[in-house]
Amino acid sequence: MEIRREKILNVGNEIEPLTYVKVVRKDGLEVSGLVLPLARSDDTIVIKLDNGYNIGIKKENIERIEVLGKYEKKVSHRESKRVERRPGFPLVKIIGTGGTIASKIDYETGAVKPYLSANELIEDIPEIKEIADLETEQLLDILSENMKPKNWERIALEVHKELLRDDVKGIIVAHGTDTMSYTAAAISFAIQELNKPVVFVGAQRSSDRPSSDAAFNLLAATLVAARAPFAEVVITMHGETGDTYAVVHRATRTRKMHSTRRDAFKSICSKPIALVWPWIYELKVIEKDLRKRSNSIPRLLNKFDERAFLVKMFPGMKSDIFDIIKERGYKGIIIEGTGMGHISEDLLSTIRNLIKDGIFVGMTTQCIYGTTNLNVYATGRKLLEVGVTPLGDMLSETALVKLMWVLGNFGDDIEVVKRKMLEPIAGEISSRRTLDLF
Template sequence: METVPGYTGIARALLERAGARVGDRIRIVQRDGRVFEGILMPRYALSAKPIIVIKLDNGYNIGVRVDEHTEITVVKTREAILREAAAGAPAVVPLLEEQPPLEKRPRVMIIGTGGTIASKIEYETGAVKPAMSARDLVEAVPEIGFIAEVSAEVLMNILSENMRPEYWERIVDAVAKSIAEGFEGIVVAHGTDTMAYTASALAFAFRGLPVPIAFVGAQRSSDRPSSDASFNLISAVLVAARAPFAEVTVVMHGETGDTYALAHRATKVRKMHTSRRDAFQSINARPLARVYPFERRIELVSEPLQRRGEQELRVMNGFERKVALVKYYPGMDSEIIDFLVDRGYRGIVLEGTGLGHVGEWLVDSIRRAVENEIVVVMTSQTLFGRVNMNVYATGRKLLAAGVVPGDDMLPETAFVKLSWVLAHSSSFEEAKRLMRENLAGEINPRHTVDLYPRWPH
C-alpha cells in the first residue's frame, strides 16, 4: 500500500526520507525557519508542485511548499494518535478511510464571477489576484480536493455592485451548460453585496433543478488572518457535492467562528451586516441546512423544495430590464412614480412601511401605473413579517388601485421575481397571478415565532 499517495518529486522524497506516512503527525521546518505541524494528508495532485498537505489542529488543511532545504520529522505516528483518541485524549484524527477514491469523487464546477472568495495573495507584489484555475484552487484550499473533483472557470471578474440582469443571464447559461456536461453540483463564486439578487435570479430561471447550486463569497479578503474565504469555499463545495437537496443556495458562515456554515434558500436570504463573517441570514424562514465542513457533514434544518435527481431541468432564462425597486419615505413625491410610467417601465416593486403602505397622495399615480398595465407589487421595508393591506384604509385604497400584495417576500427577491415574471408571462393578468404564486420558496405560507430574531438569543 502506498504510504504517501499523491506525492511526487521532492515532496515525496522528503516524506519517504523521514519515514512519514499519511495519518502521521509531522513537523515541517522551512529554510527560513518557519515551522508547520499537523497531520499528513494524501494529496489529490493536479500538478507536480512541491507542496505537502497537512491538517492543522484547528481543522484546516494547508499546503506547505517544500524544497531540498526543508526538514521533516515524524512527531507521532497515526497508530499512536488513534490509540490516544480511543483512550479519550483530544486529538486531531483525519478520517482517511472516508476520503473517496479519485475516481469516485463527485464532479463539481466552480464558476467565478468576481469577489475575493477565489483569490490568492501574490506575495511578490502584495496584490490579491484571481486563483480560479482548478489547480490554483486545490493548491490554495486543499480540502476541496478531498470532497470533489473540481473544475473551474472564470466567467467574469466584476465588482458585486456592477452586477446587471444581463450578467444573470450569462451565469444561468454557464450553469446550465455545466449541468448538461454531467457536473453533480455547481458553486458560483460571487461578491457578497449583490449575491442574494443573483442567487434569486437563478432560483427563478431553473425549473426542476436536478443538482445543488451553492453561491459563495467572502466578507474578508484572503490576505487577512480572519479571512472567511477558505471556510466558505470548502462548505460550498461540500454542499454542491453531497447535499441531498437540489436548490439554489447561499452558503456562508453561520457564526463568527469556524464551526459551521449555513446553506440559505436563495429567495429567503439577505446580507444583514457590512463586515461580519455571519452577515447572511434567512428572513421569514429557517436556513435549509447547517454545514460542518471539517466533519464533512450536512444537517438539514428545513424540508427541501426538491431533492437531488428527482426532476428534469428546464431552463427559463431571461429578465425584463424595465423594472424598478422603489423605497417609500415620508414625503416621497408622486413624480417618481409618474416618471417610471412615462419612461415605459413594466414593473414597480414598492418597499412600503409596516403592513404595506405609502402616503395617500401616491395612490392616484399608482392607479395610473396599473391602468397602463404596469405591475405594481407591495413589499415591506420592515423585512420580517407579511404584507397585509386589508387592515388600514390606505392599504385598502392601494388594493383597489390594483397593487399586488407581496406577502412575505423580501423586496429584493420581489424585484428579481417581477423581472423574471414579466419576461415569461404573456399578459398583464398572468404576470399579476404569477407574483402571488410561490415559485421558488420565496413565499413562506406559515410563520412561527422563532423566525423573528430577538436579543438576547
C-alpha cells in the first residue's frame, strides 16, 4: 500500500476509522498505525501499531494527527485457493471450518473473518514453503461452540473425499478450539481404514494478535500432514507457552484442559503421538502403536444420531434429569460419575428402568484421568447389576461422540450399542493400565 501524507488534522476533528495516521502526543511521543473502529469512549482513539499491538490514546494528550493513508481491502489475487505446484513438494489440503485459527479481524466491519487463501497463508508463514504446497478450502465458517453433529458429518464427508485423492499427502482441518476434540473424535470414528494423517489444528489467540499461536500451530500441522509416517486423526497444538515445540495428540484422547493457555490441549491417559519442532522442521514420533500410511481405501461411516446425552453427576442430583431422557426419546446417555464411576444409590432404580426400556447407559469418570472400575465398591457392583456399561478409561466427551456415532451407524438396539461402545475403534479405550500418564 502506498502511504502518502494527506493532511494534518487538529485534535478537534473527527478521525475517520481505518485511516493510517501518525499521532504526535503532547509529551513528544510519536506513534504510527491504523485507527481502529474500536474506541472505548469518545475521548480516546485506538491505534493498531505495525507490531500488531493496539494502543489507546486519550485525545486530550494529543498534540496533532497526520493522516498517512486509507486502509485498503486485500487485493483479489491473494484470494486464490491454491498455490502454484512445485515439483517434489507434497500437497497439503487445508479445510477451514471457522474459529480463531483461520480468522483475522476485518477492520471495516470489526467482525472476525475467515483467513484462508493459500497465498495469504504462505505470505504470513513463509516457512510453510519449505515443507509443502498448499490447497485451501473454506468448508464451513462456524465458531466451534456452535458446531453440531450435522457439521461433523459434513466435515467427515469432505475429509473422506480428499483422502481419496492421490495428489494429497495429508489433510489439515482448521477448527475452533472450544469443541475441537469433540469434532476430531467424531472424524476418528467416521472415517475408518485411514490412509493418511488428518491433522486438526486451532489457535488460542487470533492471528492479528502478536501473541497469536496460529502461525506456529499451522506450520507444525503442515509438517505432520506432509511428513508424518502415520495415518491417524490427530490434534496438533502448542506444547508449552513458548514457541519451541508442538504436541501431536491422538484425537480420541485429547482434552482442552485450559481455557486460555496456548498449551491448553493435553493427552489424557495416553502418551502424545509425536512432538514437532516446527521452526527446525523436526518431527519425532513417540507412540509405537500407530496405523501407518497406506494405499487402503478409507471407509466413510459418518452418521451421528443426536439422541444421546451427557450427564455429570453431583451430590443432590434428582432423578428428574433422567425422566426427560426417556420422555424425549433419547436412546443413550453417558453418565460422568464420581471416582471410579459411581452415582448416588437413590438414582439406581431410575437407571434400572431406563436400561429396561432399552436405553444405553455408559459410565465414565468426572476425575478426567484414570479408569472406571465398578468391581471395587458396592455401589459399582449395583450399577453393573442394573446393566450400566463401564467405559474404562474412555473420556466422557469421546464417549458421547462415540455413542452418537454408534446410534447413527449401527442402530439403537441396546446389545449392539453395548458391544460397539466397548470395541476399540480409534484408540479411545485401553485395557492397559495407564497410571503413569497423569
